[in-house]
Amino acid sequence: MNGMLVLENGKRFYGKLLTSAPAMGEVVFNTAMTGYQETFTDPSYAGQIITMTYPLMGNYGLFHEIEQAERPYAAGFIVGELCGEPSNWQNEGPLSTFMMNHHIPCLYDTDTRAITREIRQHGVMKGVLVPETAATADIRAALARPLETQWVRKVTTRDIKTAGSGTYHVAVMDYGAKQNILRDLVRNNCRLTIFPATTPAAEVLAVQPDGIFLSNGPGDPQDIPYIVDEVKKMIGKKPIFGICLGLQMLGLALGGKSYKLPFGHRGANHPVQDVQTGRVYITSQNHGYAIAADTLPPTAQVTYRHLHDNTLEGFVVPSQHIMCVQYHPEASPGPTDSLYLFEQFVKMMEEC
Numbered sequence: 001m002n003g004m005l006v007l008e009n010g011k012r013f014y015g016k017l018l019t020s021a022p023a024m025g026e027v028v029f030n031t032a033m034t035g036y037q038e039t040f041t042d043p044s045y046a047g048q049i050i051t052m053t054y055p056l057m058g059n060y061g062l063f064h065e066i067e068q069a070e071r072p073y074a075a076g077f078i079v080g081e082l083c084g085e086p087s088n089w090q091n092e093g094p095l096s097t098f099m100m101n102h103h104i105p106c107l108y109d110t111d112t113r114a115i116t117r118e119i120r121q122h123g124v125m126k127g128v129l130v131p132e133t134a135a136t137a138d139i140r141a142a143l144a145r146p147l148e149t150q151w152v153r154k155v156t157t158r159d160i161k162t163a164g165s166g167t168y169h170v171a172v173m174d175y176g177a178k179q180n181i182l183r184d185l186v187r188n189n190c191r192l193t194i195f196p197a198t199t200p201a202a203e204v205l206a207v208q209p210d211g212i213f214l215s216n217g218p219g220d221p222q223d224i225p226y227i228v229d230e231v232k233k234m235i236g237k238k239p240i241f242g243i244c245l246g247l248q249m250l251g252l253a254l255g256g257k258s259y260k261l262p263f264g265h266r267g268a269n270h271p272v273q274d275v276q277t278g279r280v281y282i283t284s285q286n287h288g289y290a291i292a293a294d295t296l297p298p299t300a301q302v303t304y305r306h307l308h309d310n311t312l313e314g315f316v317v318p319s320q321h322i323m324c325v326q327y328h329p330e331a332s333p334g335p336t337d338s339l340y341l342f343e344q345f346v347k348m349m350e351e352c
């Protein structure tokens, strides 16, 4: 069926739609060439319509094991060419089947380069995926709906869960944790107790963990002040490692300020520099917000900066045993160069 993306600023981009169900969400773009299945199952994309800039998607099919959550939370998917005949020895089916089964509207045969240029120039904005015949009044009504602000509550675990049997007991705050983060912690000799995002700090500390991990997650960090309040109560009590939203929670809990990036960092080849050594790492990223480095307290030391725009990509607070990064050391998709951060976290727990 013929379909289109209509952006909040009125721009229309035409293509074909896999499902007729309309989708509304913040339209973002991701520059990774591969890793589409990990991308749309990453809970941090909840409610967003993801435009993949690489022109061909679906060519190696699907493989259930690489999914980052039990189901995708992305609101929609936009691709240039959608491959209908994947070729891969692990392939379990075409990408279109996954999109249809999960009722995720997918616009394909569309000009993803033009969409990306529009977002780069004017910033991320709301958009709708609708059939080409959709009435203008319906499109306006859909675009007028506010975006969900409490995705973390929807993507977090309902019950306390456990994983692994390693030496170090880590309390994981699940704000929408990617599976590979949990796997990497377990691989690094950790035993996990995974808590729902809104669990009070006292309940988490009561299990007497060796360390606390604050996960990635969807949305604006300023929309979840009640979680920041609990993080404040954890600081200084146990070693803490935060990734992405986890870094943002720590930044806000320490009195820092967050702001929205014009079009975010989403892709698998973002260069960050270790400010101490000058060494550059190519990283996997997915964030639309950042913490302003100059708003952090003097006890915090910036560890990594993004080489495109100098944004804060990591900091530590040695006196309070805090380490955190804005990028994704667990990759999935992306390079695994930063896996050493999990080892650093284990070392921090060992030394405390």
Ligand SMILES: NC(=O)CC[C@H](N)C(=O)O
Pocket: 044, 215, 216, 217, 218, 219, 220, 221, 243, 244, 245, 246, 286, 287, 288, 289, 290
């Ligand atoms: N991957 C993440 O944890 C993203 C954090 C936050 N939702 C942002 O977009 O900046």
